[in-house]
Amino acid sequence: MAYAPQVSIPATYMRGGTSKGVFFRLDDLPASCRVPGAARDRLFQRVIGSPDPYAKQIDGMGGATSSTSKCVILSQSTVPGHDVDYLYGQVAIDSDFVDWSGNCGNLSTAAGAFALHSGLLDPARIPQDGVCVVRIRQANIGKTIIAHVPVAGGQVQECGDFELDGVTFPAAEIVLEFLDPADEGADGGALFPTGQLVxxxxxxxxxxxxxxxxxxxxxxxxxxxxxxxxxxxxxxxxxxxxxxxxxxxxxxxxxxxxxxxxxxxxxxxxxxxxxxxxxxxxxxxxxxxxxxxxxxxxxxxxxxxxxxxxxxxxxxxxxxxxxxxxxxxxxxxxxxxxxxxxxxxxxxxxxxxxxxxxxxxxxxxxxxxxxxxTVTRAIMSRSARILMEGRVRVPADSF
Structure with missing residues (x-):
């Protein structure tokens, strides 16, 4: 009996805040997965190792928690005033679906860093030393996030002394600004969908x-x-x-x-x-x-x-x-x-x-x-780091 070979896809495994996920450039995905739909969902499920009735994700990159069952796609933005589009998928662990209904704030930190790492940002925008401001369009909810990414020697500075509770080791601080964060894409629309504070x-x-x-x-x-x-x-x-x-x-x-x-x-x-x-x-x-x-x-x-x-x-x-x-x-x-x-x-x-x-x-x-x-912005500090980069492999018939 003939079996499908594995296919190899460029990918980067990153920690962002207190989460981890597999990051892809849109152009690196198989053609059928560059658009929303079943093929993309099945690909991400296979990468992460879901759905898994054992809830362990042994046969994938996931860590069997909501914080580690995630995939991200980045591409150059076509929306004026933005550098990159960032799309986030929360992969269910033991159920057969990928949830695209919201953002991951922790991985937003890694999205800014990945934009530099992966060459998605105009090199003229990147200082030799200092802080690079990355304007991110959060594609799930159509919001803007500004990431202040530290740079040393023209590269993302990942090591530092910023400590984040929930993360074992210190790293470089990345400041995030969430502009106009009220989720108007939610069906309720307003900041308080019922019109009541309580x-x-x-x-x-x-x-x-x-x-x-x-x-x-x-x-x-x-x-x-x-x-x-x-x-x-x-x-x-x-x-x-x-x-x-x-x-x-x-x-x-x-x-x-x-x-x-x-x-x-x-x-x-x-x-x-x-x-x-x-x-x-x-x-x-x-x-x-x-x-x-x-x-x-x-x-x-x-x-x-x-x-x-x-x-x-x-x-x-x-x-x-x-x-x-x-x-x-x-x-x-x-x-x-x-x-x-x-x-x-x-x-x-x-x-x-x-x-x-x-x-x-x-x-x-x-x-x-x-x-x-109304809320104009929210600000917090997180950190991000590449854990592994290269290619992830999945069976060719899995998506």
Missing amino acids: DELEVPESLVAGGKLKATLINSGIPTIFVNAEDIGYTGSELQDAINGDAAALAGFETLRAIGALKMGLIDRLEDAARRQHTPKIAFVAPPADYVAASGKRVSAADIDLLVRALSMGKLHHAMMGTAAVAIGTAAAIPGTLVNLAAGGGERQAVRFGHPSGTLRVGAEARRVDGQW
Whole structure:
């Protein structure tokens, strides 16, 4: 019996923030995969090793977590005022689909660096030493991200002393600006899709006594549902094992996420949430408190403004998604949201929150225009590094 040979495709494996993914130049993909569709999805699934009923992704590049089951495509942008287009696919681990509904804020960091590494940026734009400003069009949601990438000797500076909780080793700092991050591409459209800073969701009494749950529903960075930790029986200082080892808890969070998604106008039926795992995110917040992070690092309540725990692809994230951090910063800047109230209320332009791996600071510029809240930008620092570059191989009949 004859079997299809493997094909070899140029690829780069990169860490960006607290995520990892396989990066491709659009022009390097097989012709059938240069356009959206089933061929592209199947290719990325095979590269990552999905769908895998064992949920291990042994036969692929994925790491069997939402933070490591990702693929990225970059190309020179045809949109004025932008250098590159960055398209992100979240590959489901044990289910048969690729979610294109949102951005990855962590890999946005690597997208700026990859633009330089891969020759997608005009060489005249790259300083010999200093900082290169890369204007990225986030193609999933049509937003602009500005990456400030350090350069040394005309090349991306990857090593440095910037420490990011959730990443073991220090690296060079890359500052990201998310411009006008309200996700107008989401079906809800506005920053607050219901028009309310706090909504009351109707939920099963098996999840919340009384069947009513307060929530802040926001489209910024990525559509996100925020609830109070206390209202659902948590403290906000939980680590992964406390949530991810509890099947009933995970099922409850997925139910809440589906209810919030329906309220936000992101889905038409509750059951549709199963095919939209990447968005919206769900997170729970609490006032600051002392806790011990996953690394053993002690986090003092005096060093943070609030606690946040967020779930991604059905599991508690080991740190914090970059896009969810944008949502946190935006919501914290707007008086009256659950995030803002957990941080002590009032107006603020930056917030430092505690997550399972430590702390993160994010800034946001929000203002009220004609009675409606708008956010002009969110800013945070991350880092990125090439882990491996060369070619990835997949069976020729897999896409």
